[in-house]
Amino acid sequence: MKNEYKVPVAALLRNLGSQQEVEMEVKAPSGIGDSFYGVRVGSPVHLKAVLSSMRSGIEAKGEISAVEEGKCSRCLKEVKRPVKVEFSAFMPFEREAGEASPMKCEVDEGGIYPLSGDFADFEGLIRDELALQLSMIRLCKPDCKGLCQKCGVDLNEAGCHSHEREPDPRFAKLAELKERMTK
Ligand SMILES: [Zn+2]
Ligand SMILES: [Zn+2]
Incomplete structure (x- = not known):
């Protein structure tokens, strides 16, 4: 079965220093928020990123757009609003068991999502970035x-x-x- 979160990056990996643009429209994975508030499973997620080939993997920088929804924590009205998250992540080559993990110094910020073969997998990244950025204040309007x-x-x-x-x-x-x- 085709995994819609996976992007082929073989050409990028062969050319150190090269870049590849990625743009995808996928369904939101599970685990973003809870039953009261979050990004609903299967709702549309848009991801746009620039991948850069580095010595020990790929650096990904870009933006994720989605819609968060749930109930206002004061008046319980339905809330639905667009969210946009900027991210920066590192996708190291897969390691053989026992090999050292990627050097921390190459990663300035963001999460680490190992490549799977010649593919960059964005599922975990989308889940983590959106879950992290969910509004802490879940109100229908600031002065509800x-x-x-x-x-x-x-x-x-x-x-x-x-x-x-x-x-x-x-x-x-x-x-x-x-x-x-x-x-
Ligand atoms: Zn009253
Ligand atoms: Zn409200």
Whole structure:
């Protein structure tokens, strides 16, 4: 079965210092976020990158676009918004068992995703980069007012919302008592 995340890079590997542009439209892999918020499995992901051939592998720099969705953590409304992540990663040649891992000094930042033969595999990279960049603040808008803690109404839509005219039943008893005592 064809793996849509794998890109052939044989020509690139043969020419040290050469570059290859990659652009792909794939389905989001699983494991980005949780059931409440994240990039849904199978939703479209766009990846654009420049691969550079280096002595011990390939350096990949580029951009990933996707859509994150879930529920606003204050008002529970559905949120859906585009995300764009810039990444830089290193794809070292596969190592024989027992061989030393790629030299750290060649990698300035980003994750390490070993090549599989003559192919660069972007699945792990897409998952990690998007999971890392998911919005920490999961709100439908920055100033979402959330839901009323007494009646659950959406305070973004309720306008001037107050409960002064409909006192809590627990306070009604107190008010009654107070009235009797002051007579
Ligand atoms: Zn909200
Ligand atoms: Zn209310």
